Amino acid sequence: MSQWWEIDHSTDPIKTLEKLVSISSKSDDTKGVARVQSLLKKLFEREGLVCYTLSDEQSKAGPLLIAELPGQTNEWVNLICHADTVHNKSDFSLKMKKLSDTKYTGPGVIDNKGGIVVILETIKKIKKLLPEKSHRTLGIRVVCSPNEEIGSPGFHHYFNSFSKNAHAVLGFEPAAPDGSIIGSRQGNRWYNIEVSGESAHAGRDHHLGVNAGHEVALKAVALEELTDYERGLTVNIGHLQAGDKVHNVVADHATALVDVRFKSLEQRKNIHTKIEAILNKSSVSNAKGSKSESNWKIVDDCPPFALGERSKKLFNVYQQAISKIEKRKIKLIHAGGCADSNHFNRADLPILDGLGPVGAEMHTNKEWIDVSSIDSRAQAAAFLINDLMTNSEITMNKPNLQIKRAAFSDMPAIAKIIRSSADWYSPFVSKEDMKEHLVDEKWQKVNFPRRDFWIGKIDEKQTVGTVSLQYFERSAYLGYVYLDTAHTGKGYGKKLLDHAKEIATQNGMRHMVLLAHPKAHWAISAYKKYGFTCIEKDKDKILSWNNSSLKPYYEDGFHLYQFNLE
Structure with missing residues (x-):
């Protein structure tokens, strides 16, 4: 594998930036934004990323564009950008204009089309550093909003779900004119x-x-x-x-x-x-x-995001790279403005923003970019991501998960874990079905004898996850697969599924099945990665499946997934 400072820089990102700037993409110009995202999809797919879109039924904007470069685990480094700008077609010419050897101006040239190009160049460098999936301990996920300049309405629940299995969040909003980056936001x-x-x-x-x-x-x-x-x-x-x-x-x-x-x-x-x-x-x-x-x-x-200890460690690595490449020292600054990165915030998740190129006067007709910083910032980002995948000081320590059969005295802890993610489901689950997520003492008494509950602990007192099994003929139904929201993205979910698979196999089951809502993307992604496939979406067919075994547990809108044990 190449060393980060030996990466080939033969590609010309300025032409890509010129193409992006030539497309008018104000937030309410859905056709223009779609053209930007269509171009990005082609560019990301050319680099081997898997692209898909996520829509919001109530939003008038186009969809989110997601591009993923998988790693060995279901933990991701999220790279955040947006396709829209604040500029009207009439604001000034839809062309980049050269002001000096490295200084160019143009609508959205720094916010955020320059940031998009930095991400593209970062991906290229990461692929040279870590060309095979086996080299990458973490996946890389690009999240590109169609309407960030007006707050990304309609997409906050997606950002929240992506944060659940995030290892780090890197925002590619513009750096400050002096090169400093953002460690916290209002x-x-x-x-x-x-x-x-x-x-x-x-x-x-x-x-x-x-x-x-x-x-x-x-x-x-x-x-x-x-x-x-x-x-x-x-x-x-x-x-x-x-x-x-x-x-x-x-x-x-x-x-x-x-x-x-x-x-x-x-x-x-x-x-x-x-x-x-x-x-x-x-x-x-x-x-x-x-x-x-x-x-x-x-x-x-x-929500705001504050500067945490893990973010400080990320900054130290990034600063080291910038010092070597750009021959200057940079600082962490606080930004009064909000960005999509705010909506990824959760406890102990490191977030840095402002990793885009250097420039200034964004949102004006004088908006400019230092094009020399595109490559230097991409080098630094690639160095940081490479370090994230290898440096144990930044990688979160994960205590061993001990799994045991639950006693009735464990049910309050299990109920608390299930309730901890109730807010994730409330946007798309009916009020009646939310009772299955807002579980109470009565639920504990009814369900403990009905299901085979197992709990995962990382010490003798801290319960962080649960899985329940019920057996219907030759199929094991996983009714509850939940993690405490403070402990998502650490591999504990996979260990719980591994344990469920072992128990189901010991009991002579042919399949494991579960119900999942299509908008619960954090869960769907994990289940599919594990090997579950969707076998039924139709409500009536799910209710009649296996002699109506799942009828008491079905929630409206959920789909049926299956994992083959044989």
Whole structure:
């Protein structure tokens, strides 16, 4: 295998970047975004990656593009980018313009089409460093959003599911002008506020009016006062509107759009309590005592990600590579803006962002890129990924999983594990079927004698996973295969399935079967990788399968998967 500093650099990424920049792909231009993703699919497939798309039924945007280079395990390094930009076709010419030997300008040239090219070049270098699947202990997964510039609505649940088996997340948003990269990001929450009052003539009947504009203005002032720069909290009134654009009528309706930024989930909780109090308070009334009424809803909720110890270790490796390649030192910085990488955040998962090329003035007609940084940043990213696959200091230590038959005293721990992932299923599982995920004490008493439960522990006290078996003729039904959400992506799920296979074989079973929802991508991916195949999607056929054995356990929309033991 090649050494990272000996990689051939004969390919010309600038031509790829020119092609991408020539395609107009503002977030709402679905055809343009689709053209970008179609080109990327061809380029990734040329490098041997397996590509597929994931759609959201309620989103008007195109699908997510996923490109995967498998490794030996079901753990992945996620590389994050997006195909859309903020630029209209008319903003400036859809061409890259050369400003100097290494400085080019163009719409989206740095955000994020330059980042996409860095990922493409990183993949090429990784394939030269680690050409065979047997060389790669981790898989590499590219996640390309069609609408990141407007918050990737409709796709957050996919990001969350991909984080479950993620080993690390690397975002390829632009680096800072001095080359520094991002180690933490603010979270944000968007509130849409509607205030209703009572209209009246502004002269003759002013005292009978309930001015919604006055009410929303008072709320705006109170909300702005929550800003605390020292603590990293900001509240911004992005838009205010009241009445019908006339002077002489008391406004009976008003709206406001509010953006809130915070550094931690605790801050989000605390400031939401204060915001809720302001929004629920009515300060404006008329002579009859009628008051204004306010309604509000949260329309976007992006969690923050903080700098963790494992992220610091990743940065040290990346910094070492940049120092050698670019002959400069870089820093970790905090970004006030949000990105798709925020939605991958979970406990102890290392995240770095800003691994794209160096440039500045993004979202303007002066947006520029230092094209020399495309290759240097790709080299550094390839070095980092190679180190991730080999360096035990960064690779998460995985204690041995001990599996034993569960006693009834273990059922509370099992129920807790099942409940820990209930939020993953709630977007697509009916309220009635969610009872199977929000299990209680009654469930424990009913199911313990019905199923053969096994638990996985990493020490004598910490239960991290469970699997249950029931036997229907020659098929073993795996009713519950669950991991504590804090322990996903560590190989424990495979060990539980290995154990279930061993027990099913000892009991003379021919197959293992289970039910899985097609939108539970974290589970489907693991089951397929293990060797399960989908044998039935039709509800009626699943309900009648094997003399209706699964009828008591079926949840609407789930498919039937089978693993052959013989």
